[in-house]
Amino acid sequence: MSQFAQSLSNGKLGRRELIKRFGISAVAASGLFGASKNAYAKSAPHVVVLGGGVGGSTFAKYLRFADSDVKITIIEQYPEYITCLRSNDVIVGYHTLDELTFNLDTVQSKYQVNVIIDKAIGADFDKKTVTTAKGQVIAYDKLVVSPGIDFKFEDYEGHSKELAETKIFHGYKAGPQTLALREQLLSVPKGGTAIIAPPQNPFRCPPGPYERASFFAEYFQKHNPTAKVIVLDPKDRFTKDGPFKKAWERLYGYQTDNSLIEWVSGSDGGRVLSVDGKNNSVETMAGTFKADMINLIPNQRAGKLAQILGLTDASGWCPIDRFTFESSLQKEVYVLGDSTIADAMPKSGYSANSQAKVCAQAVADTLRDRPLTKSVYANVCYSLAGDNYGVSIAAIYEVRDGLIQPKGKSEGVSPITDKPAQPILEAVYQKNWQREFVKDVFS
Amino acid sequence: MQTSPLKTLIAAVSLMAATHAHAEPQMATGQAMAWQCAPCHGVNGQEFSEAMPPLAGMPVKQFMDAMLAYREGTRPAVIMDRVARGFTDEELNAMAQWFAKQPIKPWEQTTLQESLSAQQAGAQAAGEKQ
Structure with a gap:
């Protein structure tokens, strides 16, 4: 385990370490937008994202694509993020944990996103504020939550x-x-x-x-x-x-x-x-x-934050509007990724990334009173059955009859053939996908 | 199975409500669909050093020919046949127009401003107002 992962697991990550890794601006409690290069219009709406993993980071980046004048803040508990995807590789030694460790530096600098390393502990949906463990109260116009999963021991x-x-x-x-x-x-x-x-x-x-x-x-x-x-x-x-x-x-x-x-x-x-x-x-x-x-x-069920914020239903997962991923239980709050009820879409990193992009466009359009565009989602999951043997499942999705369903005849798994090239190419593409995917999320 | 008239009514009303809340346009934008390709082909199709080909700057005809052949099963594929079957001709064309306007250089060397301009040009080429 890296020293960093160790301090994470021990909960010993001091101010000095945070400054070293993220710069003083990320740690300062005041001057929320001090680090920003952008002079936002005073009236620019503020979108706050809880969770800087696959869903949250992708969302922030693509919201910047969809709107160059919106204020975006990510509140993330940990200064570094270790992707679950490809972590099976670490168990058998095909990857190290360090190779799967990413941070929000590029998202912060290239896309002018404010990053606060702190833990969101609650929200007041009437006042539209979020409260953090360090006692900050942060106002939002739209709130986006990407809380992951929790286990049912x-x-x-x-x-x-x-x-x-x-x-x-x-x-x-x-x-x-x-x-x-x-x-x-x-x-x-x-x-x-x-x-x-x-x-x-x-x-x-x-x-x-x-x-x-x-x-x-x-x-x-x-x-x-x-x-x-x-x-x-x-x-x-x-x-x-x-x-x-x-x-x-x-x-x-x-x-x-x-x-x-x-x-x-x-x-x-x-x-x-x-x-x-x-x-x-x-x-x-x-x-x-x-x-x-x-x-x-x-x-499993939706992550703890989703439970605390009351975004889950009796199933333990978060019901959402299929077109926008706005919570069915709280207006102006959006939920992304594994914690949502997304029908035919699997709980994958690709799905969270896909949903984040559709949601970013919907949030931008809603903030600017533009009509919503049609929602199209995608998922491709490559897995390895051996270091040099890949299998995949893929589909494009749309909302039909009130549910997210495969679009056209896109849904399917790897064909079983006698062509040796198929699984070998799938393994090549799997490795290609992993490198591209983390770039799409974090850089 | 017999459906009660009340259930049918509730279903009809809630369906109407759902339809009303989202007066859904016929098609997603080329840009929104093109964004979905990034996890394999790079941000805005701008990956030039992997097995999966770059889409940024690809001529419209080349994109269309490839995708239609994947969709009809006339081009050997690993997964692109499945992906292509998810899109109509109009959707493929909107993506093709959008990708053709993206810069032919790696994402890492592209500034945000440069990309925002290219994305806007792509949306205009696809016939979408921005």
Whole structure:
């Protein structure tokens, strides 16, 4: 773990460190727009963004594209952001955490966005203000929230936040969790067992657990060939399951006696009911499984900030207007990314980026009393089933019959063919995509 | 299954309300759709050093020929056949017009002001007022 990641996880990030990384203006409590090069019109509306991750950062940048004279402020808790995307690579050593770490420097300087490193703790929707942990009260004309996800540890008997931070790691928020999983994977003894237990739908990065299972199998194949991955799934289907299972057959002997991966479906009793941290075991409908490492990825709901701000409904997720991503529960508040109910769109970084662009145009048009334009969204998810074997799912989306649905005949997963070029090219494109995507978000 | 008249009425009224709130235009702007291509092709199509080709400055005909061939399945594809099937001819043309006006240089070397002008020129070429 980098020294920085360590200080993050310990909550020890002092003023000096912040100044070193972000410059004095980002830390000063006063002079909110002191750092700005732009002389905004006094009447320029103020758009405040809570969360500087994929949704928030993309939104701020594209709002600047859509309106050169709006004041934009991002309030983000951490001075650096580690992308969840490609964090599976870190577990098996294809990437380092540092390579997945980004900040808001370019967004601040190139797009004249004010960045406040502080934690938003509440909002007054009548007065249109946000309150931060350091006691700042910041007024907004439009508020945008991109709060990510939260875990439902209570869905598993014996599980807790504490256990998830000490032994049964999820690795579904990149950072110390990712490195802890790497350490556990490298410590699996010869012929040992790793369990991956994916969550129920809906959840962040639907292919994530299955890409991870593939990577564990690939790692074992190279370094510990008698070890095995067992996927204990509450579901009978998962995204790209056709191409994934074909890849497992081709690469890891799936469904043979020597398979490196075993997948237990929901119908076969794969759902985890309880966790025993002491014995490193889980109980499922199909019986008790003991392992050398257990990667339980819990069921999920919208991030804590969304809950605190009252933006979630009974489902635990945030209902939104499908055309603009304005909250259905609070006027002038917009919600982006994994925490939203976006129908057919998966909870992916690409989706959050796509929604942020549509939302930025809608916010700009609304502020200037222009008519809204039609909303078109996109998602492409590349996953690796091995270092040199990619699988993808893609679709363009529109709002139809009140729901976000695939547009035209665009929705589809990688075809299963005998052409060796297909998965190899998909792996090339996956790596290309990762480099471009983070540029689109952060620079 | 029998639907109660009340349910039908509620559905009809809420559908009307939804339609009314968003008097939806027929088509998204070329710019809004083009922005969606950035995660692979670079910001405004301005990535010149990757496997996925740059779209900035691409002649309109080249863009249209490629996308129509992907959509009709006459050009070998990895994922672009799927993406192309999401767009109508008019939508593809609006994107083509917009991309043709973006500068042929890497995003990192493009200033915000320069890009805002190019984006405006793209919107005008696509027949959209800015």
